[in-house]
Amino acid sequence: MFLGRFEHNLDDKSRIIIPAKYRELIKSGAYVTQGFDRNLMVLTTEVFERVVTYLNELGMTNPDARTLKRLIFSSASPVTFDKLGRFLIPAYLREFARIENHVILVGVGDYFEIWSKEEWLKQESSLQNAEVNEHRFAAFEIHTR
Template sequence: MMFMGEYSHTIDTKGRLIIPAKLREQLGDSCIMTKSLDNCLAIYTYEVFEAKATQLAAQSNGKASVRGLKRSIFANANELEFDKQGRILVPATLRNYAFLKKEAVVIGAGDHVEIWSREHWDAYSADMDANMEALTENMEGLIF
């Protein structure tokens, strides 16, 4: 399964966001949302989240960075429910983390879906576009 595409949506005053039908179908009935890198949110199928959670749980708690990552991921994980309009409720703590106000971007990111604020996504995208050659420099044999 591969999530692809970029979709613009708005978050209503109650914190609800539409997830595009194509992505909803791929996510299935049970999926998990949590914090991700670069101040965005990630939505995983239950199976992918479980596999990643198992890998993370296997890491030793001897390092502060590992303990911190476990706390951040698991404390902020939410099982999602879609309403009849295909919306999810994004908790206030996650909206704050991802700078989500009104305009949001929902993107397919391979094995998961990401939610970005429009402003943050535009800045991030522009930076990645400007550095495309540097990004692929160390990826031998991988050229798009």
């Protein structure tokens, strides 16, 4: 499971080092694709294949389904590591996520996200708003048993 948060810098060739604990979880392969919140998502091959199966079952006549397929498939790229554990984030994904140098990697359970530091600070501010969270998460009824 992808947990925690890590701050890194891109190197001069726009590569990013993935923390060892995340690399261990994606050693059988992964894909990076556009996220839904001005971020990137890195999904293991297994999770990505589940998403692909689901998306391919959606009807072609549904305009929202077509849009979602375009968003995910057109921006997806396999993650390929060099021997130092770095991978290149494609330029079109860096542009979308507004990534220039500083990035934040955020564990989200089955996958992790990559954020520009500036975009993550906006997201974090929203996440830390207790008054909003009180209403935002009420319908989930999270139980410990």
